Amino acid sequence: MTDRMRAVRGHVVLVLVGLACVFPIYWMYATSLRRPNDVFETSLLPWPLSLASYGEAARELDVLGLLANTTLVAVAVAVGQLLVALLAAYAFAAYRFRGEKLLYLAMIGTWLVPFQVTMLPNYVLLYQLGLLNTLSGVVLPQLLSGVGVLLLRSHMRSIPAELLEAARMDGRGSWGTLWTVVVPVLRPALAALAILLFVTAWNEYFWPAMVLQRSGAVIQLGIRGFLGTEGVRWGPLMAASGLACLPVFALYLVLQRQVVSAFVRSGLR
Template identity: 40%
Template sequence: MKVRRWSKEAPWHILLILTAVLSLLPFIWMLATAFKPEPEIFAGGLNPLPAVPTLANFRFVMERVPLFRYFANTLLAAVLITGLKMVTSILAAYGFTRFRFRGREFIFYLCLVSIFVPVQVTMLPNYLLISHLGWLNSFAGLVIPQLADAMGIFLLRQSIRTVPVSLFEAARIDGAGHLAVLRRVLLPAIKPAVVALAILFFINAWNEYYWPLLVLNDKSMYTLPLALQMFTNQEGGTAWGVMMAAASLTALPPLVVYLLTQRYVVDSFINSGLKG
């Protein structure tokens, strides 16, 4: 019986193991190369693991670029974007679910459409607006255009709709204002969805490349993903170990966040309304 089940499952496992290995291999090469001394890299070969691990590449990155500054820039922008985007999304999701008003469906539909408006259509005017406001190379210009997200509103709205209406009404009868209901009743009830969304917002904000590329050209304002381009041009073209060390440092924070919250994120992703 057991053998029969295994033979039935085996082909699926083979496919899944293959996919998992292909997903991980580039990470392994990145990390391993970052710890390899230069002669070992130039010797070639297919063994990703360094024979004599070294930190020289990381030290070199820190000498070459103001790493802590870039780290701080990226962290600050990502935290600001995550926090404020959560606020606008939660408020809007509450507004769309707990009130009836004329034009509600139309406005919600409008927000939904915005998810699908491609960035290329909006980037020129947005760049011109930020430039006109004198916000190029500033946190304001980097952060403010990224503070609303219709997908976040959509997902939170789906979660709020699973909360029994009686819970809200009881609190309202007790005389609680909307903000108090939101804080004391709603947020605890949908906490898993809120936390998962915040994690995803943070990871996406950390990784953002497109918008920083447009509004930041002062090197002291760079974020880590943007700083990586300095290692792909001639200056650092062949220093593979250094390039991989910089890439590892950029990838590390989102990877750590993901490893710590992995079960939570993946499962709430699957259980969230993201079934479209």
């Protein structure tokens, strides 16, 4: 087979996979833009367009309030995880100390333990601390991201030791070196991880549902309201879901360059 044919075949496969990924998202927006009576239409183009479903969703849900809450939770979780991962990874990458390996494995281990195992102990703990029904109750148990520590540590280890030594010679302490050398050098990796953590936190459904125990807290719980016992109301459900996706898309657009370069570079290392 010639190189050209191989390339064409590869691209056909990529296009098919790409379409399969994009189609559900397209269908969500397409459905949300149909008139309320047309939601079960199967035509590819939603025509005529209508914003009625968005209106319905906005009437029944405090969409902005929910989005704000969700953003708050997701940002708090992502920033918290990033900060903890950064400091932990720095310690693991730059220092040798007794019990280092054990502690590192324990941190990575949290990533391997299924959520269902920690869910009840965490819930009981939050109850005892009086943090049920609070946003901090949602955020607090999620502050350690094992995968974040793992990723950042391996990225930090790829920073040449001489760079850190140069910073020490130039007069920076550990703390100063972290913020003026390590963080700027790791910016692409941090951006990629930030997106990953933010999206994961944003899409979190079950844990907020457990801790908050009411629908009016985060957008994912609000959307649940459209899955009623008398049937699913697809129009407003898709409209609210479409709105819930927007912040994630926006964040990706802003950080896209760093994310792509981080993934490309991590492939080269």
